[in-house]
Amino acid sequence: MAKGGAKAQSAHDAPVHVTSAETYLEAYTRLLQNKRFEETFRSLTPEAIIGNFNERKNETVSAPCASALAHYVRGIGQREPWALKMQDASSKLPSGIMTGNIMNLGSFDECVGARGRSAGVDIRGRHCMYEFNLTRSYRALPYDPTMSICLPNSCTERDLLSLIVSTVGAAGDSVFLPTRAKCVSERGEFWDGETTLVVFICGAYCGFLLLCTVYDAMGRWLADKDCKSEDEKTLVRFSLLKNAESVLTTESQKNNLPVINGLRFISTMSIVMVHDFNRILEVFNNIYLVTHTRAAPYFLGVVLGFIIETNCKLSKVSRSLGWLVATGIVITIFFGTKFVLDANYKYILLLEMLGSSSARFCWSFVVCWIIFSSINGSAGPLQKLFSWKYFLPLSKLSYSMFLLHIIFPFMRMMTSRNPLYINDWLTTHSYIGNLVLSIVFSFFYTIAVEMPVFSMDDLLLRRKCLPSKEDDSPRLSEPMSNDYTMTELK
Incomplete structure (x- = not known):
């Protein structure tokens, strides 16, 4: 005992913070060496929560829930099949904690399928998820630990939080604090x-x-x-048949830049790919939704449009230098992203600042350079590739793909009944599936929503301002304004 009656704090019980000189994995490993962390994590399992209720009879739980829990505990003691199913469907202390496995979803179907009767009371299982945060003294976890518990259907989310708080109090000083609970019945x-x-x-x-x-x-x-x-x-003009013809045509309109079609679609393909990763989704939420972070590509596109209008020509040396810079940017961004996403990556402030401030501008420069070189006939095979006529109908779907593609990974995540163990094959399989679904759904969304909205806009706002057109179909075959591919070149 230390002076004043307090326990001496060992190195393994010291608070854990992530420092700039280590990775989250290293800080997490140090956290696992903390004895209190392991003990508290074990004390918040469903088995511990039910055991604490059985011992203390938590008075903050609603009466219907307390009664059903008493029947549930009695059913476990009497080895009733329905009670054993509910117990089995709840989370256990997961294996692989050392590698970051601090999430256990339990068995949803087994829980909601559990039905029984005890002392004249009908009991049905209700699947609940609960999360807990680390206290301020511990900052090494990449996400909140999450577990599941199968409770009687008369228990609410408030009841579950009360049970967790009571369990935390019984365990004494804890490194965890309960934050959120979500319960789902079979039929909501x-x-x-x-x-x-x-x-x-x-x-x-x-x-x-x-x-x-x-x-x-x-x-x-x-x-x-x-x-x-x-x-x-x-x-x-609102005919699905006519809109489908307009989308599927491969005949380019006058003054259209065919190279943009390939760039638009391939850029959209890359967006679908990177959004399959959770970390990229966090970047999307924190950075991409802020409008001014997309200002650089927009202004760079304006500059490119001005250069094209002035019919600027470059010397052979300047063209070679431009291609050298563009190639270097692509290689740097590709391997730089791979480096940052590596599990052993250590936070480097200067690298993060350079990447965040220049990556979008540099990538936009590459896109602008390909467009400029294609117009001047110096893009070689890239011009033929991006100008492939079948990119035209696909490029018309690019904006709808951009809007819809995020739905599919979120649906997969929200409907998962079991953990997904990510590897290269699963990521590739998921990407191809999401890409195909995005294309198919975007086609129907374009002909049923996007093009009719364009027609309404033309009828309501532009009829008095624009001269009549021979072609009264929505002009989707022209490049549309998409700031992430910089196709607005006027």
């Missing part, structure tokens, strides 16, 4: 008044598109398109 309430309204609006909109499509098809069958009035032509 889904249909309400707002849902009815949304379904009605979507149904009416789809019915209108279907009506316009049928009208367009009948007109084609009767071959009377030259006799259509202005109102009839307006209806045809």
